[in-house]
Amino acid sequence: MVDDTAPHPKSRGAARRAQRRGPTMEDVAEVAGVSRGTVSRALNGGAHVSPEALAAVHDALRSTGYVINQSARSLVTRRSGAVAFVLSDAPDRLFEDPVLGALMRTCTQLLAERGSSLMLMLAGTPQERERVLHFARGGHVDGVLLVSVHDGDPLAAQLHETRVPVVVCGRPPSRGPAFPYVAADDRDGARLMTRHLAGRGRRRIATVAGPRDMAGGAERLQGFRDVLGRRASRRVIAHATAYTIDAGRDAMTRLLDTCPDLDAVFVASDLLAVGALQALRHAGRAVPADVLVGGFDDSAIAPATTPPLTTVRQPLPRVAAELVEVLTQLIAGRPASSRVLPTELVLRESA
Amino acid sequence: MVDDTAPHPKSRGAARRAQRRGPTMEDVAEVAGVSRGTVSRALNGGAHVSPEALAAVHDALRSTGYVINQSARSLVTRRSGAVAFVLSDAPDRLFEDPVLGALMRTCTQLLAERGSSLMLMLAGTPQERERVLHFARGGHVDGVLLVSVHDGDPLAAQLHETRVPVVVCGRPPSRGPAFPYVAADDRDGARLMTRHLAGRGRRRIATVAGPRDMAGGAERLQGFRDVLGRRASRRVIAHATAYTIDAGRDAMTRLLDTCPDLDAVFVASDLLAVGALQALRHAGRAVPADVLVGGFDDSAIAPATTPPLTTVRQPLPRVAAELVEVLTQLIAGRPASSRVLPTELVLRESA
DNA sequence: CGGAGCAGCGTGAGCGCTCACAAGCATTGG
């Protein structure tokens, strides 16, 4: 025997009711003894609703276990309630860097407080980029948080055309579209660290700089130069090809080659510094005795290196907060401007 | 018939065009010279559509720049096209562990291939958990990927009541709801490592086990015991309180206290091992000369420790693939069973 | 004391899509 209460695959019409779909606004209205419109108003801030009606609606909400149908709402409001967190870097980045994790986590939290959700999207390949664009154009997301943008990234320009609100995390390339951005003060942070290194009496200070095609790295290098002036010769600068441990090791190895007498090194990110420490150890240089090492980010890995890494703290929670704030403003149609947040030196044992 | 120049009281048509909303399916249909229905069919697999109509629709799609309105579609299909990636652990976890990053990345990619997106949701606090439940009940997500579940996590049971498809990553608690899960073979991996340690002639082998309230950790401990038998006394086991560097350091410190003569240690995760290495260094024990250290996960940090960490590889890309596969099956209404994937030993210098 | 103004509420008209249905047409077999 077939249990006729079981949802039959074909008979949509009638069985639909039988199928457990949640209560609708109409159901809530009936229970509360008001109309759909009043329930809707109550749900959206409660303006122009009498206290009694409001209370009745809230009771009904609870007793029916009503959950709003976001699709129906989005259909008319044209707001999806979601934000894309777009990683335009090579996918490996997410794989390693704790900074990204921290950022995502805080953004997710703050977005949730505002009733929005975070959609993770990768944009490393052309197809992935096309998908992001598609989402933006189709209104599947209300805004985009663009993370780790390289110079010449085609996504930024294309995103600009969709007219979807975009905020960039970190300083964006100078020649891309002028999106508002939120960044730590990379240049000043680099100055802080370089000054610290010089202040410890080191004479031959080198740097492992970030990838050439990322604006944040350029800022950090500039800060380094600000302090060292002409002493910041080519010889003491090695560019990493990416923000990874391996790239840090490679760059440090090159540096030891071009500048064997270095006695301090400012490394443009903690992850790079992990690699740099490896290279130094491999070369038999003691840290901090022979060589002082300073990182950047104060990511979760910094206290765990050998020796613990002296670094420059990016106020990541604040970066996330401002990112969400700026994007929220933009989504609400209000203009918003870029923000640069102060950094601070965190002293540990490596320098 | 209808005089379209006549000012119809509610003539939205004209105003709509003025508002620059994207083209709708109706627009595409008009351009293609077919009906809405045909466009819809063409978009959804193209069954029962003539080749000519299909071609016309595709041209029209391109020329109009049409993007489907996901809300409208979801409203009727009751499919959101999104999956929640729920982190039920303390938020810090995401902050640190590269394993999670790798998992998220691969899941995002694979989900995208299937036309779905990944929503990151935290579930550390009661409010956050409520939000996840709300999403599940409201159909805002088609399914849930539940990561790092503790024993007694209330979310799992509540999620079960919503009848939303759920897949657990890692072995779930034994007494929770019986969701399908995808996990690495923790027990066998632990055996592999323990045998390796014993095979190198070490006599006093200890272990830093995972938190007591997580099933995966229990499995790893069991594998350790399988090999060591009665030698796996209480004295050689220290439980970490979480999968973090700090917890690893603490546990290792305790271990050195209760079992000063240990000459090898199996640490239940790479992140814990980073902490353990610190503690050993601090205690003046050389690795691997005095103490062999074996980790678990083969996360991005493993090759970067000092010395590079010998560990057990979890096939993370496969875990992610199976996770997505199982969830897809479940969402399609097909039953799916749990999967346990093989692990392998990765030899580096620490053991 | 009458009407303007307004808060509170209900109603109708969609938002853009999918799905069932029926109609149209070509193909095939009896």
Added chain:
DNA sequence: CCAATGCTTGTGAGCGCTCACGCTGCTCCG
């Protein structure tokens, strides 16, 4: 040569919500 069959297509009816509008009944001022 017509009925039966199957493929292709168009159409109507919503999915559950918001929003503009209009109605009611009250307050308040001229």
